[in-house]
Amino acid sequence: MKKSFFIISFILLSLTAFAQITVRPGVRGGVTISNITNGHGDANTDFYVGGYAAIKFTRFYVLQPELTYSRQGTKDFFYGIEDGYDPIIDGFNSFDKDLEIQYLNFTIANKFSPIPNTGLNFIVGPSFNIKVADNYDHQYHNITGFDFALLAGIGYDFPFGLGIEARYNQGLIDIFGYDFVDDYDDDDDNYF
Incomplete structure (x- = not known):
């Protein structure tokens, strides 16, 4: 009898717990300010747009x-044969370029609300980014087709459904795909 009571109680509590879960789809859009870690360039401002499904467990x-579709990059100078062969410096010269990388981002954002029933939340999670396109046409190196990033941020969700967020994403993969380890010049991307 006690065993049956515990089993029935467990099932009822489980059903009650699952009944509390809500799913709310939505759209995202905003501004990205991005740069390449350890690069010499300036930040690039662009946009992102996408969708989400907010699954509220508690x-x-x-x-x-x-x-999310995002456009990231930097305004930097690069070395290469971009402007053609230069016999004085063996064909390698520096040139300024607005590097633009377009990604399709798969993010798993974990939002924690320290004060229940308020809109304030803290956001952490991983992001798996697949390169869709770029304008980097260097002869010897290409931008990798995949980037893995970690994100952290803060947000506020208003009762009428609109939310604002500020996030910092740090890429963990050398986007130029060099085959050697270079701790000084680790060309990851980061964006806000």
Whole structure:
């Protein structure tokens, strides 16, 4: 009898717990300010747009898978044969370029609300970024087709459904795909 009571109680509590879960889809859009870590260039300002599904498990925690298209990059100088052969310096010269990289980002944002029933939240999670296109046409190196990033941020969700966020994403993969280890010049990307 006790065993049956515990099993029935467990099932009822489980059903109650699952009944509390809510899913809310939405759209995202905003501004990206990006740069390449350890680069010499200036930040590049562009945009991102996408969608999400906010899965609210408790008053304190929301799991938010996201699919986002973003444009990132930097304004920097590069070395190469971009402007043609220069016999004085063996064909390699420096040139200024606005490097633009377009990504399809798969993000798993974990939103924690320290004060229940308020809109304030802290955001952490990984982001898996697949390169869609870029304008980098260097003869010897290409930008890698994949980037893995970690993100952290803060946000506020208003009761009427609009939310604002500030996030910092740090790429962990050398986007130029060099085959050697260079701790000084680790060309990851980061964006805000």
